[in-house]
Amino acid sequence: MAEWSFLTNHARALITIAHDPDTRLRDLAAALGITERTAFGIVSDLVEAGYVEKDKDGRRNRYRIHTDLPLRDPVTRERTIGQLLAVLAGTTTPA
Numbered sequence: 117m118a119e120w121s122f123l124t125n126h127a128r129a130l131i132t133i134a135h136d137p138d139t140r141l142r143d144l145a146a147a148l149g150i151t152e153r154t155a156f157g158i159v160s161d162l163v164e165a166g167y168v169e170k171d172k173d174g175r176r177n178r179y180r181i182h183t184d185l186p187l188r189d190p191v192t193r194e195r196t197i198g199q200l201l202a203v204l205a206g207t208t209t210p211a
Contacts, residue, residue, distance in 0.1 A: 123204070125150060129158045130197065131205045133168060133179045140176065167197055 121128075125148055132139060132147050139147075145155035159179075162168040165188070169180045183198025 125154070126158055126161065127200070127204070129155070129162065130167065130181060130201065134181055134201050134205045137179045137181075138173075138176065139179070 123131075128148050129144060132144055136143075141152050141155045141159065144159070145152045148155065150158075159168065159170070163170050167182055167185055169182065171178045171180065181197060181201070183196060183201065185197050186193050187195050187197065187200060
């Protein structure tokens, strides 16, 4: 049986970032079971779409999720990233 998931790697990356805003790309990639290059692409997508803000902190990055933005899917557009993270990651405050 092929492995699959209900959540995309983009959603899984958001959950990981919500749990640890200081996560390194290396750690994000390991948590998701993907390459660092793919993790970089996913984070770049999230930053470009405005869902995640990346701040430089010395040699590291710190991520902040904009929880007030709506989901991209037209079916769930009335929901926000914050609402999704509250359900999936157990967050109650903006990350």
